[in-house]
Amino acid sequence: MGMTRIVRIAVVVFVGLAASAATARAQQPTTADSPQAVTPDTFAGETVGDVRAPIARGNIPFAFEPGVQLFGEYRLTLPRGADYFHEFDVPRAWAWMSFRASDVVGRVLLEATRAGGEGSLIGVGGDSLVLRLREAWAGYRLADLVELRIGVVPLPTNIMLTAIWGNRALAPIGLRQLGPYVLIQPSDLGATARLDIPGEWGTVVAALTSGEGYAARELNRGKTFELAAQLHPLAPFRALRPLTLTLAFQNGSTGTGSARANRWVGGLAWADPRWGVGVESAWILGLEDRGDREAVLLEAWGRVEPLEVFPLLLAARFSYLRADTQEGATMSSLVTFTGAIGIRVAAPLRVFVAVDTRLADEEFASAVPGLERTNLRLIVEGNLAGRFEGSL
Amino acid sequence: MNARAVLVACVATLLSCADATPAREATLIAAITDADETHIRARPGFSAGKYARMARDAYSFFRGSVPVYRGDFRDPSIGVGVTRFPAEGPLPPGLGDPHLENFGLLEGGDGVLALEPNDFDAADRYPYHWDLRRLTTSLVLACRLGNVEDATARAALVASEQDVVRATVEGYAEGIASAARTRVVGVDDAPLVVDLFRRGRRDQLARAELSGLTTLVDGQRRLRRGVLDSADPEEALQELPIHSVAALPGALMRYRATLLIAPEPAFFQVLDAVRQVGSGVASWPRVRVLVVVRGATDSPEDDVVLELKEALDSGADGWLPPGSYADDLQDRILRTTREAWAVPDADPFWGVTTWLGFPMQVRRESEAHKTLRVERIEGDEGNTAAMLALARTLGALLGRMHATPTLGAESARAAIAVAITRDPAGFVDDEVSVAVRYASRVLDDYALFRHALRERGATLGVPADERDRPSADLRAVLGEPEPVQPWE
Numbered sequence: 001m002g003m004t005r006i007v008r009i010a011v012v013v014f015v016g017l018a019a020s021a022a023t024a025r026a027q028q029p030t031t032a033d034s035p036q037a038v039t040p041d042t043f044a045g046e047t048v049g050d051v052r053a054p055i056a057r058g059n060i061p062f063a064f065e066p067g068v069q070l071f072g073e074y075r076l077t078l079p080r081g082a083d084y085f086h087e088f089d090v091p092r093a094w095a096w097m098s099f100r101a102s103d104v105v106g107r108v109l110l111e112a113t114r115a116g117g118e119g120s121l122i123g124v125g126g127d128s129l130v131l132r133l134r135e136a137w138a139g140y141r142l143a144d145l146v147e148l149r150i151g152v153v154p155l156p157t158n159i160m161l162t163a164i165w166g167n168r169a170l171a172p173i174g175l176r177q178l179g180p181y182v183l184i185q186p187s188d189l190g191a192t193a194r195l196d197i198p199g200e201w202g203t204v205v206a207a208l209t210s211g212e213g214y215a216a217r218e219l220n221r222g223k224t225f226e227l228a229a230q231l232h233p234l235a236p237f238r239a240l241r242p243l244t245l246t247l248a249f250q251n252g253s254t255g256t257g258s259a260r261a262n263r264w265v266g267g268l269a270w271a272d273p274r275w276g277v278g279v280e281s282a283w284i285l286g287l288e289d290r291g292d293r294e295a296v297l298l299e300a301w302g303r304v305e306p307l308e309v310f311p312l313l314l315a316a317r318f319s320y321l322r323a324d325t326q327e328g329a330t331m332s333s334l335v336t337f338t339g340a341i342g343i344r345v346a347a348p349l350r351v352f353v354a355v356d357t358r359l360a361d362e363e364f365a366s367a368v369p370g371l372e373r374t375n376l377r378l379i380v381e382g383n384l385a386g387r388f389e390g391s392l
Numbered sequence: 393m394n395a396r397a398v399l400v401a402c403v404a405t406l407l408s409c410a411d412a413t414p415a416r417e418a419t420l421i422a423a424i425t426d427a428d429e430t431h432i433r434a435r436p437g438f439s440a441g442k443y444a445r446m447a448r449d450a451y452s453f454f455r456g457s458v459p460v461y462r463g464d465f466r467d468p469s470i471g472v473g474v475t476r477f478p479a480e481g482p483l484p485p486g487l488g489d490p491h492l493e494n495f496g497l498l499e500g501g502d503g504v505l506a507l508e509p510n511d512f513d514a515a516d517r518y519p520y521h522w523d524l525r526r527l528t529t530s531l532v533l534a535c536r537l538g539n540v541e542d543a544t545a546r547a548a549l550v551a552s553e554q555d556v557v558r559a560t561v562e563g564y565a566e567g568i569a570s571a572a573r574t575r576v577v578g579v580d581d582a583p584l585v586v587d588l589f590r591r592g593r594r595d596q597l598a599r600a601e602l603s604g605l606t607t608l609v610d611g612q613r614r615l616r617r618g619v620l621d622s623a624d625p626e627e628a629l630q631e632l633p634i635h636s637v638a639a640l641p642g643a644l645m646r647y648r649a650t651l652l653i654a655p656e657p658a659f660f661q662v663l664d665a666v667r668q669v670g671s672g673v674a675s676w677p678r679v680r681v682l683v684v685v686r687g688a689t690d691s692p693e694d695d696v697v698l699e700l701k702e703a704l705d706s707g708a709d710g711w712l713p714p715g716s717y718a719d720d721l722q723d724r725i726l727r728t729t730r731e732a733w734a735v736p737d738a739d740p741f742w743g744v745t746t747w748l749g750f751p752m753q754v755r756r757e758s759e760a761h762k763t764l765r766v767e768r769i770e771g772d773e774g775n776t777a778a779m780l781a782l783a784r785t786l787g788a789l790l791g792r793m794h795a796t797p798t799l800g801a802e803s804a805r806a807a808i809a810v811a812i813t814r815d816p817a818g819f820v821d822d823e824v825s826v827a828v829r830y831a832s833r834v835l836d837d838y839a840l841f842r843h844a845l846r847e848r849g850a851t852l853g854v855p856a857d858e859r860d861r862p863s864a865d866l867r868a869v870l871g872e873p874e875p876v877q878p879w880e
Contacts, residue, residue, distance in 0.1 A: 077713045081480025081807075085713035120705050121721045122751075180466065180709075219425070219854060256425045256853035257418025257844075289422035292415035293469060324469035332468040367466055367473030369483060369519045370712035 048109060048135075048385075051100040053144075058391020062101040067385030069094040071169045073377050080365070080372035090129065092169070101392075105147065109135035113215075134214060135187055145198065150191040152214050156205035156228035157248040157265055158186045164230075164244055164271035164278060165301055167315045169381040170354050171338040174299045174319035175265065175282055179334050179358060179371055181321070183284055183297065184250065184263060185213035188224070200241065202231035211252040211261065224252030224261065242272040246280070253291075260291035275304040287323065295323040311344035313352065323364075332363035334371070340379075352379040417840040420460055424841075425852050427459035427707065431677040432851050433860035437873045438669075438677035440850035441626060445673050447845050447879040451493075451537050451766045453838040454530065455673040458489050458514060460837065462707060464830075465522060472830045475521045477819050481807035484794035485731040486523040488514025488706055489674070491530030495786055496763035497592040500575075501653065501737035505592050505760060507576040507585060507785070508738045509793065512753070513675055515728035516706035517717050520794050520808045521823075524564055527790055528557045528827035531783050533834060538769030538779075545774050552776040553831075556783045557824045563784035565816070567791020568809050575734035576789065582781035584773040588762050596760035601697050604759060605629070606664075606684055613684050613695045615666045619874065626874050627670035629682065633868040637665050639748050640683060643700070647745035647754045650726060652737050661686040663695065669873045678702040679750055679870065682757060697757040698741065702750050717798075721751040732793045748869060842880070850876075 054061035071092040077085045093112035099105070111134040116123030124130050137151030161173045175183045190209025197203065204227075210217075211224030228248035234240035248265035262285035269278030280299040287293035303315040321334040335358070342352030356375040365372050413421070425432060432439045446456040465473035487494065487509050494511040509515075535553040539546035549556075579585040595601075604620070606613050619628045644660040668680040679702040687694035703721045710716075718724035722744035730736040741756035764782075772778065795805035812819045844852060862870065 079712050082482060082712045087714070116705075121716060121718060121724060122705050126720075127716075255418065255422030256848070257413050257421035259413075259415070259418040259422055288463065288467070289426070290415070290419045290463070290467060292419075293467065324467075326469075329469040330471065330474075362476070362478075363468035363474045366475045366478040366519075366521075367468055368709075368711070369478070370710075 048094075048096050048098060048107065050147075051098045051105055051107075054100060054389045054391070056389045056391045060101055060392040062099065062390055062392065064388045065098040065385060066388075067094075067096050067098075067383070069384075070382045071379060072382075073379040076376040078374045078376075079370045082370065093129070094134070096135070103141045104138070105141060105149075106138040106151075107135050108133070132215070145196055147194045147196075148191070149194075152187055152189055153192045153207065153209070154187045155185055155207055155209070155226055156192065156194075156203075156230075157184055157226060157246075157250070157263070160203075160228055160230040160246050160248070161265075161267060161280060164246070164267075164269050164276060165303070165317070166271075166276065167303055167317075167340070169350070169379050170315055170340045170352060171317050171336075171356065173280070174297050174321065174336070175263070178297070178319055178321055178336060179360070179364075180368060181288065182213075183282065183287075185209075185211075187214045188212070189214065189218070190223070197231075200232060200235045202229060202235070202244075204229040211254055219256045220253055220258040222253035222258050224250060226250045226252070228265075242270050242276070244269045244271045244278075254286070255289045257289070257291075259289045260286035262286060275302075275306075277302040292326060293324055293329075294326040295321055296325055297321050305344075313340075313342040313344060313350065315340045315342075315352075330363060333361050334364050335359045342379075348383045350381045352381070353377070354379055413844075414840070416837070417844050419463065420457075420837055420840055421844050421848070421852050423459040423463045424457065425854050427462075428677075429854060432854045433857065434862050435677050435870055436851060436856070437876070438870075441670060441873045441876045442673065442676035443845055443850060443852065444876045444879040445626075445676060447842050449537070450835055450838040451530075451533055452673050453841055454533055454834050455489075455491065455493065456676075457834070457837065457841075458674060458707060461526065462709070464833075466709070470830075470833075472525055472826055473519075473522070476822060477521075477811040477814065479520055479804060479807040479811040482798070482804050483517035483711055484520050484523075484804035484808065485728050485796060485798050486516065486518035486520070486708075486794065487512070487728075487732065487790070488516055488518055488523070488526075488708060490523050490527045490786075490790055492527075492534050492764050492766060492786065493530075494763075495789065497588060497761055498733075498739040498742075499596060499756070499758060499760050500735060501740040504575075504577055505589060505596060506734065506738060507579070507588070507789070508734070509732045509789065510761065510763060512725050512728055512732070513704070514706045514708070515732070516708035516724060517711065517798070518708055519711070520804065520811075523790055523794065524561070524787075524823065525826055525830065527564075527786060528560050528823055529830050529834065531556050531560055531779070531786070532827050532831035534766045534769055535779060536831065536835070537766055539774045540767070541770060542774070545770070549769075549774060549776060549779060552779070554824050554828060555776070556779050557827045558820055559780045559783040560787035561820045561823045563787025564791040564794075565787075565812055565819075566784075567788040567793075568795050568805055568812065569791075571792075571795040571803075571805055573734045573792060573796070574788075575738075576785060579781060579785050581777070582785055583778045584764065584768060584782050585785060587768070587773055588764060592760045592762045595762070596758070598759075599693075600759035601757055602695065605682065605697055605757070606695070608692055611692065613663050613692045615664045615682055615684055615697075617666060624670070626877060627668075628874045629666040629668055630871050632665055632667050632681065633865075635865070636748055636869050637662070640665055640681075643745045643747035643752065644683070644685070644698075644754075647743045647752075650722070650743035650745070651740065653740060655688065659685065659687060659696075667869075667871050668699070669871060675701065678704070679752075681747070681752075696741070698754055699757040700745070700747060700752045700754050703744070703753045704751075722746070722753075725753050727798075731796045731798060734792070845879075 054063035096109035098107040110131045112129045115130045116127040137149045137153045139149035141147045188209035192207040194205045207226040209224050231245045232241050234243050246267040250263040252261040254261045264283040267280035282297040284295040298320045301317040316339045319336045323332050338356045340352045340354035344350050354377045360371050446453045464470040496510040497505045498508045532553045535549040619625050640662050648654045663684045665683040681700040683698045687696045743754045745752050797803040
């Protein structure tokens with residue numbers, strides 16, 4: 001390819017971009033201080049916010065919202081009875097593009113992950129950080145009350161509980177990951193239907209999915225049904241609206257053996273942007289592809305930004321898992337605690353120092369050496385999102 | 393509106409109902425298919441062969457069911473992973489699957505045969521009781537499954553299975569305590585091992601692998617093709633595609649660089665190569681290649697047969713940080729072999745390489761390398777005294793391996809010694825109880841596995857998908873297995 005041709009192509013691309021920029025009404029990346037924030041940093045949740053309807057005029061108004069979210073951390077691990085280990089890690093690197101054209105909505109969300117699993121020596125390019133799809137869905141909004149989605153869709157229970165916790169960079173909710181256990185999936189291949197109850201009473205979401213999660217293929221005929229509701233029972237009273245009740249149920253199966261994977265979840269929280277406390281509980285029926293195992297999960301959390309004059313952040317989360325509560329089994333228990341102090345350096349950037357401790361009883365600890373450990377972490381969380389509007 | 397919503401919810405719930413598979417059977421199938429999914433999808437014929445072999449006898453099922461053991465170990469309600477005697481500190485180098493049939497003879501660099509671990513597919517770092525319980529369970533199974541033709545002898549052995557476990561654990565404790573890297577070149581009071589050495593030495597002198605696997609054509613040694621043993625029609629040697637043979641010299645030069653004492657490059661001149669199918673149990677679907685190389689001289693008498701076997705991840709979980717203890721698969725295998733053996737050159741031809749992108753383990757294919765077999769536990773080799781001596785020997789070998797310092801880390805020996813000597817009698821009793829109980833579970837699981845295979849077919853329920861078919865070049869390398877024989 002000659003140099004002249006490369007220059008011509010570059011000119012065409014440049015002119016095209018310039019023309020589209022003239023059509024689209026670009027905005028500055030939004031932040032928490034902006035009324036149009038897409039991912040408010042005080043509520044850096046598990047998923048990305050909805051795209052607001054475009055306000056541009058034209059036959060088909062559209063809006064694009066790109067964004068990135070990154071958690072970088074330095075972690076010092078002190079396993080019980082073994083040498084320390086320390087490493088830099090990127091627990092999350094997300095990049096997404098949401099769109100809305102009239103009532104058609106959609107999103108593609110990429111996340112970084114290790115090419116090989118834990119303990120694996122086989123991966124892409126060794127064990128590189130690679131990108132994979134976390135979400136890829138298209139949907140339709142009906143009367144701005146109901147939204148239907150299909151594709152690789154985010155699942156409601158994880159979103160709801162993570163959003164009110166608001167500190168995903170510090171710790172996932174216990175249902176998402178507790179020690180070696182992943183108790184619910186954050187997204188999966190399937191479809192969801194969401195109802196936004198008028199009057200800010202809350203949201204109800206139903207999902208029908210494969211059940212194996214977004215990182216695996218379907219392995220059985222059973223489909224997983226999830227129904228979750230996040231309600232504000234005192235919504236009419238503005239000051240009391242942060243009172244939040246979360247209820248969820250999952251009836252599912254995993255693996256070729258169609259092992260039971262059912263969940264009953266309940267939570268009550270006060271979820272104000274500046275401060276929040278909550279308790280959650282889950283009854284787990286089927287654990288790690290073992291349908292006969294049962295467990296109970298109890299969690300409590302709190303977070304506060306106590307000072308008006310200084311952006312200090314405090315947060316803590318406690319989780320307790322009682323596993324093998326089924327009749328005739330030897331029960332075992334696992335406890336985790338995360339405490340953190342941080343500051344908001346700038347609107348889209350938060351820095352924390354956190355300590356995590358995981359304790360297990362004899363049954364757990366001897367079967368999984370290294371399960372008991374304390375981590376000291378320095379965490380940097382960045383959120384950036386923008387919005388571009390236009391019309392066709 | 394409300395009625396419609398209820399209807400939709402009901403339909404959705406019905407759609408999501410799990411199949412009525414018994415919970416333990418579902419657990420088994422999930423563990424096995426989760427571990428084997430890529431092979432089931434891309435090499436379905438080979439996976440079918442593996443599962444047929446596992447279904448034919450209970451010990452083969454045990455050999456192929458490490459993923460089930462892994463899940464059970466992590467599940468405190470099963471109990472096989474729980475111990476009152478945990479060892480804190482670094483994890484010892486472990487075999488991962490140290491069952492009876494993963495021990496056998498190796499011909500050392502000095503030409504001496506020694507009893508050593510001879511399978512490192514799953515070798516990595518494990519909690520000490522992972523390995524110990526895998527071994528003790530295998531010995532209980534050997535007691536219950538040996539003496540096929542003699543019900544009285546079998547009953548006698550079953551009656552003493554607890555003593556066999558006790559001997560294994562005591563041997564293990566001795567191995568930990570002594571920390572001596574003693575080479576086992578004969579065990580006078582273990583007839584099974586005595587017989588192993590007798591047969592090994594016989595075939596070592598005869599170079600029996602050359603007559604069994606090769607023929608001389610115009611003075612040039614060629615590997616045979618086809619089924620070599622009509623009693624095992626699934627095992628065969630097949631032609632390799634030309635492009636894959638062309639890649640062997642380079643692979644062997646890389647392999648040569650991993651040997652402790654490397655012969656001259658001319659030693660590894662490729663004379664012939666074939667694909668081997670239908671060998672092993674857990675590793676049945678893996679790529680295997682036999683290569684006959686020139687040896688020290690041009691004389692066909694000193695030609696050497698090498699086996700290249702595809703290496704995969706060990707299956708060990710992350711355990712303690714950093715989670716992975718080797719830079720790559722080959723490094724893991726090399727390191728653990730040299731830590732496991734009494735002398736680093738217990739098999740001087742054991743090395744690693746990469747061939748066509750496959751990480752490969754390379755070893756000498758020799759008829760002198762006899763392996764312990766459950767089917768040989770009969771007659772004089774199948775009485776209680778014989779099994780006790782064997783158990784103590786294998787326990788000591790495992791203890792020796794666990795007591796070995798690992799590269800760049802302190803030995804786990806001290807921590808294990810502290811743990812198991814706190815209450816020696818209680819420790820032994822616990823291990824006996826766990827092994828006997830878990831062996832019974834394995835036998836129950838075997839019945840469930842056969843049921844599942846009968847009901848779900850050779851892929852155990854993993855749905856077939858045309859898109860999983862490998863490329864033409866890869867298919868040519870993988871080949872096709874010989875027709876799988878009925879398993880019941």
